[in-house]
Each structure stands twice: as structure tokens, then as C-alpha cells.
Amino acid sequence: MPLQPGSLLNQRYRIDEVIAQGGMGAIYAAHDLTLNLKVAIKENFLPGEEHVRQFSLEANILATLRHPNLPRVTDHFTVPGSGQYLVMDYIEGTDLRQWMKNKGALEEVEVLKIGIEICNALIYLHTRQPPILHRDIKPGNVRLTPTGRVFLVDFGLAKRSLQGEKTTTGAQALTPGYAPPEQYGQGTDPRSDIYALGATLYAALTGMIPEDGLGRAMGSVELTPILHHKPHISPATARVIEKAMAVLPGDRYPSAQAFQLELKRALEMTSQGAVISPPSQLPEQNIPAKNPPLSTSGPARKKAGLLLSLVGIIAFGLTIAGLFTRKPLPTPPPTPEPTLTATVVTMDDQDSSPGIILSSTSTRVPTDTPVLTPTSPPQFNPTPEKEPELAFVSDRTGIPQIWIIRSDGSDLRQITHLPEGACQPDWHPGSNRLVFVSPCRDTSDEHPGAGLFIINADGTGLTPLPTLPGGDFDPAWSPDGQIIAFSSIRNGRPNIFLIHLPDFNLQQLSSPVNSERHPSWSPDGKFLAYETTRSGFRQVWIMQSDGKNARAFTENRGALPTWTPDGLRLAFLRGTSALVVVEKPFNEPLGEENPLTEPVVNLSNPAFSSDGAWLALDRIVDGNRDLYLFNRDRQEWIRLTDDPAADFDPVWR
Template sequence: MTLALGTVLESRYRIAALLGQGGMGAVYRAHDLRLQQDVALKENRMASPASTRQFEREAVLMARLRHPNLPRVMDHFVAPDGAQYLVMDYIAGEDLGQILARNGPLDERLALAWIERVCDALAYLHSQTPPIVHRDIKPGNIKITPQGEVYLVDFGIAKVGDAHQRTTVGALGVTPGFSPPEQYGGGGTDPRSDIYALGATLYTLVTNECPPESVLRSIKMAALRPPQELRPDLSATVAAALESALATSPTDRPQSVEAFRALLRQRAAESPADHAGRGATLLKEPEPPADAAGPPWVVTPASAQPPSAPAHKRSTPSVVESPVAPQAVAATPAASTPQASAAPVSAPLRPPTPQGAATPAARVKKPPRARQGRLLGGWVWAGVAVAGVLLIVAAVAVALALTSNRDRALPTEAVPETGPTEETQPPAATGGEQPVEPEEGGQQAPDETPAVAPVTAPQVELLAVYGHGTANSVAYAPDGRYLAVASSLGVHLFETGGNRLVYTFGTTTAMGEVAFSRDSALIAAGGNSGGPVLVWRMEDAALVHRLEDPPAGAFSLGFAPDGRTLAMSSWGQPPRLWRLGTDEPPQPLEGTSVDPQPYGVAFSADGELVAGGCQEAS
């Protein structure tokens, strides 16, 4: 529930505009009636003790900070309805994620000038007693005012403590691509963790490509592309500084912000060849998007060559909030327009081929030893490489597994055909769904087969590893043809027969839960920390239902057998039933109460019963 414009809080702060909304609450621009100035109000409506403590810690932390590149907190109060509020500086302007999305890779000199100011802020934070580790540095948390001032914002998951203090569950938070390995799973973080994130941020700004997941790099499942490979005109000293900051081991990174700054200042005397003009156009108005060409399920002819990739591919793994479009934003990422809303979140994807159409046959590498096995209806997460830590954050790789069984044999290899193969069309849609405005775009897959990584184990054999972004939930289509993966980058659809990515349902929020209808005709997804619940039709990838109601996202989704009702659980809400295709709001289940942390919901096979679980084991 958002506050109405004109609402006055504490007899002082009049709500003027909604700047952003997320799972915990909202961020508003308000007018301070007493001091006659605009301020930003950051709201927390989460009722859990951990959330309350985290918000109070952020208030206390920021209230004592005074630095020209950090926003100030002037007040903290609790409203009569229990909502908490931080009153802080209102920062007008854009964040670097927005600027990057609109203009592409930044001029090296300009990027370094802005990062220099962030270094100032971090050096100040790390010099506090005890040191303050920000732990969420990324382009979306660096704001640039119209006057060119730089602000490092959002201390929601910052930590105060010594270098050996472990991260608590309540404070745990990661941003794929920007968080170092030690930040996953409750490991210990220190100022060197901020250096990794700052290096990842600068890498993204000058190459327009986010580094791979750090946990995948630490277990040799991904490699960092040299920055000069993506940006040939990048100076050698900056490239070397970036690779040093992005070392997966903290001991291999610069040991302080000042050490990293010194590496950047050793920039070679010979300037990059061509920087002219790019920095001057950063704040230009965005151009209107080109009309989309063709339906989602476009078939690539067998003879066609895949389109050439752009010089600087944009990849945005940030966990994002619902989109807003004000020119002025508050000092928190919830108030910013998400990076993912301005550009595609992954390379164009090629969807499944409609019936009768031709497509090149995929080749699958042969495992070293063919086993007798049956496909399990699930996926195994790639391990985070720190022994004994809690798997709080799901690993970014998803693995298809086989176990021993004499009833069915695994083919020793998929033999490529000399001509095109025929592929059947996805199942027909449940009747009655009409497409709604396609706000959430989809993308087509390039004609390439993902690598198959065979691993031998006593009972389980790893067949394939996919991954980009954080995989939060997986679901097999009941017909067995597709596997859906809800991630920080949208919902990815994999073809189980060919082990390849065939489609991405693009979204403007990170998806935490995904589910198929019983007839495989519909697919639903929602974010764990806010944003809408979306339902697409598999036949043509059309968005047919959209529910903006859940303010705290969807922790679990389940279709009724007839595909006309969707059960959902959301933070701070009782389990509810949403009747698709009607104007009725989701109805709570009779006799249920609000639990601060609900979990699963599921229908019985006949649709007569629905079950739900929550934190209190009820």
C-alpha cells in the first residue's frame, strides 16, 4: 500500500511523489514543512524482526556519517501503523546504471573521475572505527546530480565490524556480478569486498558488460574476459587495475581503497586513442525505442547466419525493483529506474520452433561414460566454493542430474543430422486468455549449443551447466519439454531434449518463483522481494495476466489443475487465490492468518484442496 499524495507524516513531511517501490516498502519525495526543503523518505513496511533491525541499523549508521559524497540522514520515526521511515537528503539526477543503459560504455576519463569520488567516500567509510563496509556497490547505487556531484547511496546491507566478523543472515545480500565470493553464504567480508565491487562497477562502466558471477569464477566455471578485449582503447594500467581488483581471493586484490586508487592513477601517459565527444553526450535525452520486429516465436532459417554481436554487449544482473521514470531520484536503489528496464538483459534468444518449421540440429557432446539412468524432475545447484557455509543465496549454475536405474538407458550421444529437424509446437493455450499489453519483453536465443560438462560421481552425473545471473527457482513443464529457471535476469526457458536455452521472458524485476500450469500452456513468475506476478502463454510468449497487487512479491506459486486459479504466498500476507481472467483481487484462504514469512503453496491433484506452509510450521 502506497501513501496518497498530500499525506502528511509526523505533522511535517508532505508526500509529493512516489520515487520507487520494492518489497520492503517505498521511497517518496516529500516536502519538509518545517525547513521548507525537499527530502527523500525511505519506508520499511516489513514486519519481521530481522528487517526491523536492519532498517534501524541503517538509520543509526547513516546518521553519524558526514561526507560530501554520501547522503545525510536527518530523521527516523515510526508511523502509527508500524511503518518505519528514514528522512534523508533528496538527490536529484540519475544513477550510473541509467546513464550506462542509455549511452553505452562511458568515456574512460569520465568514468575514472566519477570512480575517484566513490573512492573518497569508501576511504571515509573504511576509516571509521570500526570500519563500515558498504557491500552493495554497483552502478545503480552511484548517483550523479545535474551539477555533476557524485553520491554513493543505499546502506541497507552495510556492515559495521572488524575484518573477521561473519555476515549475519539478516544483513546478507548480494548482487550477481558485483558481489565477491566471500559475500555469498554468510562468509566474512571486509573493505576488500568493497574493492571487488568497485572494480566490477568500473569494469561495467567502461565495457558495458558485467563481470561473471564471482562464485562461478572461484570454482573455475567461468572466466573474466580481459577488459581490453571488450574495450581495445582502454589504457593498459586501468585494465591491469581492474583485473587486480576483481581477483576472487581477497589477498590478491589491492588491500585498501587507496592502493586501488594508486593503481588507477598510474594510467599510462598515452591516452586512449578515441575518447572525443562521448562524455559530453551522457545526459542527452533517450531516443524513442524502435518498433519490435516480428512475433516472439520467430524462426531462424537453417541457412541464415546469426546476427553479429554488438561491440559492447550489455549484461545487467542487478536485482532490480519496479520501474519508475522520474528525472530526480532518491538516495536509494529502490528509487531508481532499474538498469534492466532500459535495455535487454541478455543476448537475443531464439525460441522453440513452431510445428513444421526447420531449424538446425543441435549437437550434444558425449559424456565420458554413458550410464543407465532416468531424468530426475529437478536440478542440482552448482556449489558455492566455501565449505560449511549456509547456502543462503542460490548458486548461479543449474545442473541436470541422472541417477542409477536399469529401466531406461541414456543414449551415448546425440548424432547430428545432415538436414533440418522438425520440432513440435508448444502446447496450445488454455482457452480464454487474451494478451495484455506486452510490457515484459522476451528475447530470442542465438543458434548455439551450451557446453555440456560431464562429471562422474557414484550416483549422480552432471550433464550440463547453464548460468548467468542468480537462479532462484526451477520448474519442469508437466509435458517434460521445457525447464524454466527464475533468475535475477528474468525467466529462462531451456529445452530439455537438446539442453539449450531457447527463450527468455524478460522482466523488469528479479524473478524468485516460477510455475507451470498442469497442461503446460501457461507459465507464471513473481519476485520474492516485490514486483508484479506475471503469467505468460507458452504458445506465443504473450503476457496474458499481470497482478500488481503483491507489495511483497511471491514466495510460492501454484496453478489449480484447470489452470484458471493461481495460489500464491507473499510476505506479510495469508495464502491467497487469484482467479485468472477476472477483475477480482486475490482472495485469502478462509481461516488463515498473516504470517511474517510464508513459504510453499500447492493444489491437490483434483483441485479440491490447497495447502500452504509458513515460518511458524503451520
């Protein structure tokens, strides 16, 4: 019996409504009373200790996934005697099934774009180690948001793919028309998801549910060609989708990336008007009603082999998916993901957020600006026995990961080993933990789909922080260790938020109409410096830690603010083609700016040592991005790393 609206689940989630219900569970819209957020909850009825153990194992894996086309699993638990529950982001909007019901088939270009977006999610899932299969792709699990984003949802049946392991430890999703033939009992692999996505695109394009895969494997029906339903569709688009729906896995695309590549080619041809008009006459179609004779040669022989493997399953009935002992299909090697070229922050980069019309009322400047007086923290006394340490990011293993190194270049060690990468570290004031961002695949300013994680300095205790779809990045730990400031594009453009530890209460500080990022705490925790484009270009502003009394700190361009350890001055980058680290008194709006460095091309991410004597930065010299230390008194540059890979995002411990 489904949970009733108004009931409280696990002393935290208030059930608002039943979104969907089936024999093996339900999906609910609920309200997280702890975080004050709307969430979706997937309920599974899988009795038995083995199912509970498997659910916990798979839920832990799903909770680590971070991708802009996937909802996040934020919690999971088992209620004895009731079921297992996955708590996920609630994605606003409508699903593709409802869209088709209300408005009919989609335009060809729209279908291709949806397919490309879902392929992004599948590429990510299938290249995890081990690969993760969705196993229930259908129009009802493709979510379309009001802002035009596409999500692949419903992870209650996602499954890790292990060589030699049965693929059905629990109930399978068997949606006629969308489930591939092998999912009725033989092993599944990433090509099974490709079939289901192809069937979903077929339905979106034609407005018709495709013939069931099992019936096609048995020879009782054949797939009605797309051009039979929609003669005006590009033959290239029809071929791509129909190939994805081949009965035999070996006849489909070997990977989601290969499928996506063909979808992109079809989109390019369609956008260029390669097909101007439909053919005047369709070729004669041969669509038998049922049970055609099976030949014992050619492709039909291969289909007969698949048919024989399914006969025993039919004898047991098709209403419930049981446990089968056949080995899974061999998993094809994943196609490598394209390498992303690292980019460098420059002052003439334009803000990527949608343009807005600025007026005098959009600038939050108080009538009476109070005098801001930060409290100076204790001075740093370096330990003579060991050189200070820095955390930084390097892609020397092929993808950005967080490393630690001493300021003399010794004791280099890797901290994170995440398959999707890690970047933008910041130390807890106790220097025993780091907050960072993942996924990270390059040195970009923003990381759509990323979330925040905490990890111990020795690489243990990896913990994801609650988040919402969009992307969280630029974390900055408060001096008292109780709050993390960060930037997020969950509202469509970068804004600054606070997450309070340990209750995870969320607070938005900056105005949603402006693009604001790179928060930096004053050493006493009373103020935040940040970067904004509210004046039409990148500029440094300051606000109180509660978001009040925001004011401009720089009249001209400025980016990546950082405080001096005594809290009396702010440093930031100034310039366009060549950048200078500039220092200015914090509480003197008209104070003189003092250049700390000479103009340098390709300079980024300045960070002061605890005694204020050194700046750590990353810069590109001779095409190689490395860490450098700059001594303020001696005006001396020291190269800290010299690896062919990119080293960046330094932060002193």
C-alpha cells in the first residue's frame, strides 16, 4: 500500500503526493523537513536480506554520481517491513510521455537534441568503474524542465554491470516497446540502454510505441519503419534510431558515445536542410502480422539463437521478472571520452550567463554604508622543521585530482582518486579536511552538474554535501569552520550561497538577477569578497556575511579576490591580456591600489601564505600550466611544479 500524503517517512520526509505507482513500488513527491527542499522518493518493495544488502550497495554508488543530466541521490535508507527508499532531486517540469500525450510527436530537431543530452548521461554512467546501467529508459523517465534542460530520472532500477555476474538481483523494469529482448532474461549490458533510448526517441518522433523487442526477437512482429509513420523525417535520422533498436546487441551501436556521434551528424544534416521534402512515393513495406517462417541462414539464424534462449522464459510467464543464471552479455569497451582543453581565466572573458538589462535599481547599495572594521586574526608562526604545504589540482593522471605538496616541492602525494575528477580545494581552518568540487574535467570557471565534497587530508572520509541540480563550485570554508560559501548555477546563473554545518541549512546571499561567484571570507568571518558582473564587466564587491550592505570594492575590472592574512587588504587580478595582482586597503573605498606583481600573461588563482610573505598562483609559461610562488619582499618568482600536465588551484594549508 503506498504511503499516504501527509505521512512522515523516516522522521524527515513529508509525503506530498504519489507521482507513480506499480506492483514493485512507487515514486513520491515529498518535502525534506531538514533541508526545506522538495525531493522525489523512489520506493522499492524487495523483501529479503540479500535485496536489502544489494540495495544499500547500489544506493551508495548512486549517491556519488554527479552529472548535469542526472538527478542526485541525496539519501537512502531501508524501513523494515516496508521497503527501500532512494531520495533524489525533484526535477521541475514534465516528462516526455506526458508531453507527447498533450502535444503529440516532437519535431525531428527536438528529438535529436533530447537524444544527444540523454547520451551524455549514458556516457557518464557506462564509463563508471564498474559500469552502471539504467535499465528503464522510456519517455516517462525523461524529464523536461521549464528552462529547456533534459534529465534522465528514476534510478530505482539502476544496476552495476559486473563481468560474470547475474544482472538481475531484483525486480527488472520490463516496459513493453522500450525494453530490449535480452532484458527479458538474458544478460544486459550498456547496449541494452542504447536500445531503450532508441525506442524512446522512436516514440517521441512518431508518436507511436514501437513493437515490443521480445516479439521482434521471436519473429512475430517487425519494427515499423520510422518513415512509414513520418515520411518527412530525414532518412539519416531514421537509420540512426533504428540501428540503436536492432534486435541483436551486436548490431547496435557499441557505445553511447558512438550513438551520440551519429545523432549529432543527423542533427547537423537536418539543421542544414539536407532533406528538403519527403519522397514522392514510399518504398513498399513488408510488415508481417505474426509468426513468419524463420530461416536457418544469415541474420535470421542469429535471431533464432536469441529466440531459443527466450523460450524457457516464456514458459514461466512474462508478468514478473525472476532471477536468471545466464551470464551477461560481454560488455564492449567504452569509447574514451573526448579530452577537454584546459582554459585560463582572463579578464576579457565575457560572462556566459544570459544577458540582462541593468538599471540603477538592480544595484544593492545601502543609503548609509556602515564602516566595516574586520578583526585581525592571530599571526602565523611557521614551524621551522617542515616547509608549509599546499593543496592543488593536477591532471597528471589524465583527469584533475587533488594533490598536496610542500612549498619546497617535496612530499608530493595524491589525495583524491575520483573517476570524474576533483578540483577547487579549500582547507578547513583546522587544516585536517578539504572541501572540493566534483566532477571536474578541466580548469573551467564553472562546473555544471558538479557538487561539493569533504575529504580528510589523508584521503579518507569522502562525504558528499547536499545539493540541487545545476552545479555547485568555488567552495570557501569560513574561518570558524561552521559554514561553507560557494557559487551555484542552480537558478540558471551563478549566485553565492552558504551551507551551514552540520545541519546543512542553505542560505542564498547574492541577488538572483546578477552573476556572482568566487566568494572569499575575511579572516574574521564577518565579510565576503566576491566577483560580480552587475556593472557589465567583472568587478570585486564586498558584503557582510549575512548578505547585507553589498558595495563595490573596485571601480574598474577585478577578479578572483583574496584577503591578506591580517584582514586589512584585499588582493585581486586586474588587467586584460596581461594580469597584475593588485592590493587595496579593505576599508578605504577610495584607497590607492598597490600592484604586487609585474604584468604577467596567463595568471590565475592567487592565494596568500599564512604569514602573508608569499603568493601561490598558477600561470602558463611556454604552454605549460604550473604552480609558482611569488615572494612579495624580494619580488621573486619560484617555479614549484614542472610537470607536462596542468597544475592549478593552489591553496595554502
